[in-house]
Amino acid sequence: MISLNKFKKFLSAFVLILILAFVEIATNCQIALADTATNPATAAEVFSANCAGCHINGSNIIRRGKNLKQKALKKYGMDSIANISNLVTNGKGIMPAYKDRLSEQQIIDVSAYVLSQAETDWK
Numbered sequence: 001m002i003s004l005n006k007f008k009k010f011l012s013a014f015v016l017i018l019i020l021a022f023v024e025i026a027t028n029c030q031i032a033l034a035d036t037a038t039n040p041a042t043a044a045e046v047f048s049a050n051c052a053g054c055h056i057n058g059s060n061i062i063r064r065g066k067n068l069k070q071k072a073l074k075k076y077g078m079d080s081i082a083n084i085s086n087l088v089t090n091g092k093g094i095m096p097a098y099k100d101r102l103s104e105q106q107i108i109d110v111s112a113y114v115l116s117q118a119e120t121d122w123k
């Protein structure tokens with residue numbers, strides 16, 4: 001049998017741990033909120049989360065010719081932010097539409113990112 005005194009000590013230690021855990025969670029949340037407010041996900045992050053699965057390093061693992069290198073973008077008329085944004089918004093063939101997943105601004109930013117990466121050949 002544990003004494004009532006031991007039980008009380010145990011209980012107060014337990015409550016203390018709970019409070020500490022709660023404070024920890026609360027501060028972490030605040031940090032997370034502050035992060036999203038001050039640094040929105042960059043275009044590079046949007047690309048790696050949404051596009052790199054098929055377009056790693058500017059390639060196209062499904063339709064090899066339709067990659068994101070400058071030559072292909074020019075050939076298929078995808079060498080402008082407007083045209084890439086339109087494709088990303090609405091999708092085409094196997095490529096999914098992103099209008100429900102990304103904001104208009106994210107789509108424009110990721111399109112600009114594709115063009116700028118193409119300029120340096122994704123290096």
Ligand code: HEC
Pocket residue numbers: 047050051052053054055060062063065066067068069072073076078084087088092093094095096098110111114
């Ligand atoms: C499931 C695979 C997949 C994902 C994910 C994907 N794409 Fe594509 N992408 C394709 C395919 C397939 C094509 C070729 C479409 C066609 O013309 O039939 C393509 C074509 C393109 C083209 C035109 C390339 C050219 O040379 O004409 C661009 C630009 C592009 N994607 C950008 C993106 C961006 C930016 C994202 C992320 C927001 C993305 N893609 C996500 C599969 C994908």
